[in-house]
Each structure stands twice: as C-alpha cells, then as structure tokens.
Amino acid sequence: MLRQQVLRPVTAGLALALAATVGTPWTAAAHDASSPRTSRAECPQLRKDLPWYGGNRAKLQRMIDERGSCSAKSRSAQSRSAKSRSGAGKPVAAFDWDNTIVKNDISDATLAWMLKHDKILQPTSWRATNKWMTAAAHRALTRACGTSVPVGRPLPTSTDTGCTDEILDIYEGAKTSTGDTAFSGVWNHRRTVPEYVWITQLFAGHSPARLTEFARKARAENLAAPIGSVQKVGTHDWAGYVRYYEQQVDLIRTLRKAGFDVWVVSASAEPIVRAWAPGAGFKNNRVIGIRNVVRDGRLTTGVQGCGDVKDDTRGEALTYMDGKRCWINKGIYGIKGAEAWRQQDPAHRIAFGAGDAETDVTFVDDATAGHLVINRNKTELMCRAYDNADRRWIVNPMFIEPKKRQSAPYPCATEGYMNTDGVEGPVRRPDGSVVPDQKDRVFPKGTARS
Template sequence: MKDAMQIGAIAAMGCLTPADAAVQTATTSSVGMLDPGRWEPSARFRIESIIRKSALEEAEQRFHRPYAVFDWDNTSIVNDTEEALLLYQIETLAFHIPSDKFIEVILQNVPSSTASAIPNERGKFSTFHSLAVDVSADYTALKQRFASLPPAPDELQASPRFHSFRAKLLFLYSALDETLGPNVAYPWVINLLSGYTLDGLARLAEESNDTALGDALQLAVFRSPEDAPGAAGPVKVEHRRGIRITSEIASTMHTLRANGFDVYVVSASLEPVVAVFASLPKYGYGIPREHVFGLRMEEVNGTLQPYYRRNWPLVWGPGKVQLIREQMISAKGYGPTLVFGDSDGDFEMLSQFPDTATGIIVNRLKSGKIGSLCRKAVEQSSKSGARFLLQGRNESTGLWRPEQTTLDLHVTQAKLLADKT
C-alpha cells in the first residue's frame, strides 16, 4: 500500500505515468537519486528512472556499462571556457606567437577578401584582411612596448592600442563565426594558443577559469578608438564575461558514475583547455582525463602548432557524432543512454543515436535546430518516456531554475522558447 502511495505521489509531482514512477521506486539501496538542486522536477524524475532501469540492466548483463555524454560550454558550465580564455589571453597579452607571424596565423584558412557579415561602427562591411592588418599592427606595437615584463592592467587600460586590439580581435572572431560558421571560427580561435606547451596551457587555462569564476556575469561591450580607425574602421563587439560552475551537472556526473555509468565530455573547445576544468578536483566535476574529448591541435616536440590535428574530427555538430562513433561506439558497440547539450552544435548528438533514452537541453532560448528540439521537449514534458527534456536557467546569476523557462540577462520576465524556433 505504501509503495502504491509513493508511486502515485511521484507520478503526480513529476508528470510521470504510474509505470515510469514504478521504475523509479523499484530499486536496490545501491541505486542513488539525483540531488534535487534546481532541477526541473519532471526532468529529474525521468533521468532517475533511466538511471535505475540502466542499473538493473547492467546488473543482469554484467558487461554492458551505460554511458552519458555531456557537452561542456553552456551545458556543464555557464558560458564558454574557450571564449573566457580568449578574453583572458587578450587582457594579459598571454600570446606566444611571434609578431611577424601573427597575421599569418589569424588569416590561416580565412578567405581574406571576404567581407564580414557584421558591419563596423560606420556601417561598412570590412574584409577579414583589413581586420587582420589592424589586429596584427596592434599586436606588434603592444608586444614591442611590453617586451620585457608582463603588462600591468592599468598600463594596458591606458593604451589606445590595447583597446583597439581587444575590440578588433574579438570582433574578428565574432565575424568569422557569424559569416563563415563554426567550422572556420572554432579552429581559428584555438590557433591563438599556438606556441604553448601542454603544461603551460594548463596553467593558463586554470588562471583564466579562476579569474572568470570571480567575474560578474555580464555582456561586456568593447569598442576600438574612433580616432584610430585603421584599415577596417572602428568596431564594437559584445562578449560574455564570467563563467560559473553548474552544481547540478557536477552532482549528476557523480551520481551517474556511482550507478555504473561511464561519463564523457565532448566539447567544441580545445580538449586540454576543457580537461583542466572537467578533471581538476578543485572544480568538482571529477571527469577522468581520458574521458574528455574536444578540438585538437598539431604538436611538435610538445609545443602546440597553429594547425588543426590531422585525421581528428572537427568536434562540433556532425563532428560530435563522428567522434562518439569512433571513440565510444567502436569500443562499446552501442550509443549513449543520456546526452546533455544546449546549442545547434549539439543537435546531432542529442538526436541521432537510437540507443539514447533522453536528451537533456539547457534552455538558452535558442532558435534554429536546437530550438526545434526545445519545442519537442515542451510538447513531451507531460508524457511518459520523454525523448527530450528542457532545463531552465537564470543567465544573470548562473543558477538553474526548477522549471523549463529561462530568465535571460537583465530581464525580469522568464521565457519558455525563443520567439522563432
């Protein structure tokens, strides 16, 4: 009688059918539950039922370990660790690229005569070559001025060259992404880390993480000086500052591992940069280094080169599916049980594996392909066996919301879906 009452209560709270709720209650003491945290309740109950079902199946099959795949940026954390590192590099001038090679690096695989899809402050559409010329000139001047000692923050802030360099380099990255897409922009941005050893990069990434964790979450606006337009003209760019740990994701990762799941991270950021965050104990996620996958660069004698790794998939969109097939399915023989993501770059891995019981989407009010999955998640939220789940977030605090809706930066009204999906 008590079991029946418990099943009925769980079904009512989580919008589950009695059958789903029964799976949730039919468990041994070794099968844990998720920390409720700020989980949207029906999403949490659905995941718990999957964990319990998978744990029972694993006990019966013995050799079939289920696994979960997590995107990193804006899924496992708030905001983007690679883009936080880019800003940290700029604001500390932490580049190891010789001045005479800088323009070559930032124009590699970029059609230099192509115009940006984003206009400058004067309404003109600058070419990527003109932007690269300005950024390279600023970089050379700053490197010459601060050749012997790392620059003090107040010295940099007093330099018009620095303001031009920061705005135009960030603008160039944003313009590449907007104009040519992630297949160009994502390998491009990691090339700015060429010249680092893996140990040196790990130290830099940790410094960047710690700085960004202390920053306020904001949409910062950077402008180049109007009176020093250069070849590309004055520009303005917005860049999200600050990152946050998502405790619900970290806790879920630990619960999954405690219940027989392997846990993997598959990211469109540089793999060793993500590994610092995902694997260092101080951040709380505890992912084994060998379970972290992302973009890779060529190395020579332990030093990163400004070239993408040969025969390694571009780990975004379809490339994430390719990586999972090559690195996980080829060894295990089956796909992931759970997949977590937030953007168009996760659409394929969220939707294309027949073995996936549920895809969990962090709601960032996105349109496009991921927006279509968000809409499906809303439609399925009251149904048994939902294929997609939607988890809300407060973008101003970085905290999840215990519902599907998301509160965007500096607004007071939460929304369920993007205006256009």
C-alpha cells in the same frame, strides 16, 4: 563553445518557476524518484535539494535506474553490449561543456584573459593562421596589430585596443571591424565553423600545458566574479563570470555512481577543458575537445582529424555537430575511418547525451536512453527536443539567467536544419517525415517573450 550575449540576472524565484513540460514516457506521477520502485538503496539518487524544472529530476532518475548498475536488466544488457575504450559494457553518458555543465563559455573566458595579459603571439601571417581567412581579414588584422612585434612574440593586446577589437570582431561575428567578410570558401557546415577553428589557432606557439595554465587563471578569475559580471576586453563588453551548474555536477556524479562511463565532448580546445573538467569530477582521459596538432611540444594551427579526415587539415573535422558523433565513435568506441561519421547500432551509441545548442544536436539525438537539452533557443536542437520522437527528450531552462520564452515558433518545417553546404532546410525524422514548427514550451513562468 558558443559565444554568449551578456544577460542580466533574474531572481531566484523566477529562475525556478515551473511550467508544463514536453511529454516523455516517464510521467512524474507514475515514476517519481521518491516512489518505492525507483528509490531502492542500491540505486544512486539525484539530490532532492537541487531544483529541476517540472518533473525532470524524476525523469532523469528513472533513466538512471533503468540503465544504471542497479538494474538487473541493465546488467544483462551490459554483458552483451560493445566494449568502449573505458571498459566492458558500461552505458556511456556524454556531456557538452559550455552552457551545459557551466554557465557561459570557457573558451571566451580564456581568450579574454589572454588578451588582457598579452598572451597571443604574433603569427608569421594572419592569413596563414586559418585556411578560410579572407584577404580583407588578413589586411585588417595586420593593420590593427602591426608588424613591429617579431613573429612568436606576445602582442601588446592589454594596451593595444585596436588589435584586441579586431580579433574579437572577427571571432564574434566572422566580420572585420569595418564589416568585411572574414572567412570564405567551402566547408562542411555540419563538421566545422571557421571562427571556431580560428580561436584554437590563436593559441598556436604555446604548449598544451601552458594553455591549460592560462585557462586555470581565467577559471579562478571567472569563478570569483559575481553572477552577472561584465568585463571590458578592448572596447567590448564580455561576460565576466562562469559558474558550474550544481544540478549538472550532481547528475554527473550520480551517473558515475550508477555505473555509467561519463565523458565531456566539447567544441572548446581540449587543453582549456582540462583546466575546468576536474571541478565536475572528470579525469583527463574522459575529455574530448578540439585537438590541435602539437609539434616540438607546441600547439600549431593544424587540427587533428576524425574519421576519414586526416590530421593537420586546418580544422575540417571539429568536435562540432556531426563532428561530435565522429569523435565519440572514434575516441570512445574505437571506430575508424569513414564509418565513424555514421550513426551506429544501439550497442555502439551513447545511452545519454546532454547539450544546449546546434553543435550538440547530432550526438544528443544519437542517445538511446535519454536526451537532456538546456534551452538556449537554438532552433535545430529545440525542434528535435520538442518533437520528442522517442519520448525520451528532457528540456530544462538554463539554471542561471534562463532565456525568455521565444515568441515565434521554431521554423522546423522550413529552415531548422543546416545542410552541409550551409543552406537551411526542414528538420526530418529518421523516417523522412518533416518535423512541424514547434512552440517554445519550457521556460520559467513570468518571463516576457523574447
């Protein structure tokens, strides 16, 4: 889940233009998907009518052929590999959702729909919704949204612009409308973000099924809106459309046909992801998102923990950065306790990971066979991708409205890595060496620098 800037559409030709890719062990010349040794009938094939950047389709196909069910070597390895909760020995593929499988953010879309339809419920106290909320934010929300609506009843956010704006200001920038800090205190910056927790806490009081219903309505509205649409929420301009990436839906289908166990691991609330997941072929038992504690059939402001972090700790272990690794280890491989935070041996790690931002960097880096990055100019992830330490990183521009080339190199050697205390430092390889600054190299030709 990452908030989006509203971008103007680009032409189809511009979005599909090609440039040089980062090096990988799968060169297009040697391992093209159309070559005889990788196009055996028993190997499921990616669609050739869907454009990928450079030789990326061939690289992905090679990975599928090497690790999928059509490979005798893979079958032998699977017979010896650890069982996931899905069954014995299947290679696991894990995808982030927002801006990886779809363009734009489904949490943002759902929140916007709920604000426009008076579905946010008055809390007992705004400060009680989030353990890191400041007194200034509590006062700002109380002043903007008032106290006349009884606790547990809908706030009139469709007409009360001030209340809506205050909620969005705090969610978007972690500041009040007057610029005061909205969240303070101590948290592990590789496990959680207070405003990411807070959006799920705004859904408290509804049942999970009801939140999924809201998300389905937002889904229908956003899929129907033209690409590039902007909606007005309060006085804010908000992205007004979402689209499934056809290439990613096809990749998911092909991986599944090739014997991979394919999962979604998202930093959006799980009931929201469940509204969207079937559109990419996922069943509910293959979805991991932020899981609020449910009491008496309704979502609370408590959040389920992971590893040695207990439930109802108000969001100290989200499906965010290192938290995604923990939830993969817990939810897919059944690893318990503090051990779930650690990188596992190859038999207990995903084969393939796909993501677009810092929230995905840990689990995508954990993948043993391939790492797909959708380029949104996010520093730590792009540092890992362009360093390409295991020669299995694949970088692709966004399939819709791709980002421009970043003009300055990514500061990998000095401040590319977010430490647990929030202090930035150098990105390091497993051997401790520092990743040098990296130039942005994968972008559509003809785009200006940002």
